[in-house]
Amino acid sequence: MPKPVTLKAVAARVGVTPAAASMALKGSPRISEATREAVELAAKELGYVPNAAGRNLRNRHAGAIALVVPNSSVHVFSHQYFMHVLSGMTIPAAAHDAQVIVSTNAETASGDMAYERIIRSQAADGIISTSSSIDDEYIHSLVGTGLPVVLLGNYPDLPDAVTIWIDDTAASRQITEHLIADHGCQRLLHVAGSLDHQTGIDRRQGFLDAAASAGIETADVIEGDMNEESGAAAMRTAIVDGALPYDGIVFANDDMAVGALPVLRDAGIRIPEDVRITGFDDFGVARLTTPDITTIRVPAQEIAGIAAETLFDLIANGRHDNSSQRLPVSTTYRHSCGCTPDNA
Amino acid sequence: MPKPVTLKAVAARVGVTPAAASMALKGSPRISEATREAVELAAKELGYVPNAAGRNLRNRHAGAIALVVPNSSVHVFSHQYFMHVLSGMTIPAAAHDAQVIVSTNAETASGDMAYERIIRSQAADGIISTSSSIDDEYIHSLVGTGLPVVLLGNYPDLPDAVTIWIDDTAASRQITEHLIADHGCQRLLHVAGSLDHQTGIDRRQGFLDAAASAGIETADVIEGDMNEESGAAAMRTAIVDGALPYDGIVFANDDMAVGALPVLRDAGIRIPEDVRITGFDDFGVARLTTPDITTIRVPAQEIAGIAAETLFDLIANGRHDNSSQRLPVSTTYRHSCGCTPDNA
DNA sequence: CTGAAAGCGCTTACAG
DNA sequence: CTGAAAGCGCTTACAG
Structure with a gap:
């Protein structure tokens, strides 16, 4: 386990403050060309990658989205389906520099639902989920929390939910x-x-x-x-x-x-x-x-890709006008x- | 997006310091029975869940493990296989209160491998991965970094790697x-x-x-x-x-x-x-x-379950004696x- | 324009 | 025994 390289280490090598190094790395105009290059070089040489926890804490976000798999749907949707969904989420997630977390909606030891913990702990900024059986409370409670959620499928009972679906x-x-x-x-x-x-x-x-x-x-x-x-x-x-x-x-x-x-x-x-x-x-x-x-x-993969993009929108812009999409099928x-x- | 409940809020409601509330919640003996109960009640009432970033930063760990899917193996191992692996990881992960991150080993925009970023950024504490083609550098470089890694499968070229496999x-x-x-x-x-x-x-x-x-x-x-x-x-x-x-x-x-x-x-x-x-x-x-x-x-699911347990061991105890396991098949x-x- | 403090939320090591 | 500071790594708002 190589000890992690911090911004402080990068800054020290160049002889600037961590704050300056931080600004340099994101190309702030207030940092001179010369020091920006020096910082970038040092970061590269040391193999610096920003610490996720530090950054997340400061930025007040998780840098991750979660795919929550309803227990009741494991046996109804195929493994194929979930793998397509997962891979569909991958590219948008990478583009937003976010991780993809996979979770079932089991109850935790503490008695609450796993997805609630994920969101409340801010381990994920939003959730993508698929339909469970129609009388399962899960989806309703998920949407009811007002968290950023994008559902895959048709939800006639949830007109306000953001859904990506085919007819x-x-x-x-x-x-x-x-x-x-x-x-x-x-x-x-x-x-x-x-x-x-x-x-x-x-x-x-x-x-x-x-x-x-x-x-x-x-x-x-x-x-x-x-x-x-x-x-x-x-x-x-x-x-x-x-x-x-x-x-x-x-x-x-x-x-x-x-x-x-x-x-x-x-x-x-x-x-x-x-x-x-x-x-x-x-x-x-x-x-x-x-x-x-x-x-x-x-097009499960495309559906999931659009869902992920939509979710990042939702996260960035807060609750906004319903941007559900119905995709054509062939x-x-x-x-x-x-x-x-x-x-x- | 309900505003997150912090420890401070819980502490304030009970009239103690956040530090005391923290200790109360983990049952420290130095907190009195009475205040412990009061804090627990307040936490429950407010729906307090510890902020992952704050806790991770303080504890210097990620609270997550990653399944890294080699690009080259997507077409060789089935979706069935990966879903079994994923579900096998779920229970140990939940037991360790850790998230499961899924990633491919694609190169990032910054030119390094995704799994390196995950580890260096401390977004995951360790990695589970499956074999790629034998001449792929990926597995070697993954193991070479000395990070906590458990591999699924047989690796005759990597005698020191921790592997869970069947013969x-x-x-x-x-x-x-x-x-x-x-x-x-x-x-x-x-x-x-x-x-x-x-x-x-x-x-x-x-x-x-x-x-x-x-x-x-x-x-x-x-x-x-x-x-x-x-x-x-x-x-x-x-x-x-x-x-x-x-x-x-x-x-x-x-x-x-x-x-x-x-x-x-x-x-x-x-x-x-x-x-x-x-x-x-x-x-x-x-x-x-x-x-x-x-x-x-x-037994893909069992293999992955044992791999996850082993990985948590590895993470907790650092690099230790090879604990590879060969499972019987029937x-x-x-x-x-x-x-x-x-x-x- | 730039240096350096403040603070995100948490928990433990320290001071009293 | 207990209160409260210090600090994990980061970034931005502030002071100079």
């Missing part, structure tokens, strides 16, 4: 319409995500809207939980006497579609000949299965719906 | 022997991970050792990169004229085995009837495919090798 309902509607309008599907099934999560609700709603406005008679829903296994289970439920009474299935995410694949295959049901299927997310798997899966690309057409993409 | 060579040897001894495989293929990563090298070595000591004549190796796609590619290479000249395939990880599945299936090659296959990792997918995949369970027998597990 799950519209996207789900769009991909369902593709099945109906472009492929002539008439007997539809939706394998939903947990319906106590907004994402599950919205994607189901889009499916139902599309079916209703096209006058589709068969538009069933089986509730899953976004995990691969539940996609498989849904298929076992849906297959009656070895046959599937649907010609199109809209899965609420790719993982469930992937889980469905072997079950359909084992039942001798071909994709897309016997049933056309679509997924949602496009975090990686959908591209790699056979057939590859037509899906909605959720469908990626692959073979599972019966399309024959160019690049295939 | 990839032994595990790979063991699962290969299972194919040979228990299932009578004679014509073996290993689909390796990148051979510029130690993990790839060790898992290949275990395979070769097992084959050699059993006197197996066919023990081929195709190099992949741990991604699903490269498993599929390896199968396309291995299948000659529609047939596979192997009766057993040892994949260096589950993802590549998963990628191989559809290619084998499309070629009409049955598992395990025509070829027995095994994976490595057991982070989730291997359990869910059809057939499910016999694999080595890598094979999970499923259907892809021809076993018929009880729970299936």
Whole structure:
């Protein structure tokens, strides 16, 4: 453990005060060109990096933002998703010279929530979080504290929260319409995500809207939980006497579609000949299965990047006019719906 | 943004000095029972949480540890892996009242490495990192700085580094022997991970050792990169004229085995009837495919947990006797090798 | 224009 | 035994 180099050490080497060295390092006009260069050289030679605690204490900020992962969402959102979010936060964080802290929203030994400690202790200047189940108090209490918070996702109950989101309902509607309008599907099934999560609700709603406005008679829903296994289970439920009474299935995410694949295959049901299927997310798997899966690309990394930028804005400018953003989504057409993409 | 509650505010409410309040809160015997209770009550009422910067500056530590993700390993280790590592670090970190910082090892604008800034700025007290490619200077320079560092994995070139690892060579040897001894495989293929990563090298070595000591004549190796796609590619290479000249395939990880599945299936090659296959990792997918995949369970979360504990030791006690640990691994027998597990 | 004090919040070593 | 100063490293507002 090399002993840390302080500003004082840098200043001493040059023969100025720490205050002068500090100003020199940030290019203050009141420091002469010559001493500025001398200080910079000394700092470089000594490997000076400002002490975070000293700087944070003085500047009254943490130089860090936190990603708080709701316990209840660990099993609903994929590891892929969180890694995309994390990496999306990285570049804006680096640009603001801030660290990224990861925390769950567990209760601490002291009985308060981890995110509260993080903020109250000023270990982070703001928080990015994702939806938990809709009846979880967590998000409400998080937003209720008035701290700088940016949420990822759609929060109809929190109109004042700053949220970066995609229109799950519209996207789900769009991909369902593709099945109906472009492929002539008439007997539809939706394998939903947990319906106590907004994402599950919205994607189901889009499916139902599309079916209703096209006058589709068969538009069933089986509730899953976004995990691969539940996609498989849904298929076992849906297959009656070895046959599937649907010609199109809209899965609420790719993982469930992937889980469905072997079950359909084992039942001798071909994709897309016997049933056309679509997924949602496009975090990686959908591209790699056979057939590859037509899906909605959720730009998780971009969402998180914009969320981080927005959070830094919020932190810098205080509570300001709601700057929620809804990002466009696009469908990626692959073979599972019966399309024959160019690049295939 | 509620204005933070300081110790001074707590002290003022009780009518003692901040110093006394500080001692009261940590149960110093020199504070009377009565005032201790009064201070605790006031702290609770005001929602006092110690300011991290103030405490860190005074205590000369960061109250945080960092997971540094080498750029070069993002594509070799899975998102699953990193999320397991992150969650493994969570509990020890909370127990030590420390934050978990996530960083890549990118270069900063100032030209030094991110991990150096983190340590030199004392934003983290120590680092946990995973292997990058073996010719990457990164790990060497990280360890060379003498900072508290715990590495995840096997580092034959760094005998003095503190590492928490599993014996990839032994595990790979063991699962290969299972194919040979228990299932009578004679014509073996290993689909390796990148051979510029130690993990790839060790898992290949275990395979070769097992084959050699059993006197197996066919023990081929195709190099992949741990991604699903490269498993599929390896199968396309291995299948000659529609047939596979192997009766057993040892994949260096589950993802590549998963990628191989559809290619084998499309070629009409049955598992395990025509070829027995095994994976490595057991982070989730291997359990869910059809057939499910016999694999080595890598306890990534436990590894990271122990790494974090070890790191806190290292931080507290300074550089001390190497406390590297090698964890045992276990094979999970499923259907892809021809076993018929009880729970299936 | 520039030198050097003051103070962010905390905790411990010191003085009484 | 206890009160209150000193100081961690930094930066800006102030005094000269």
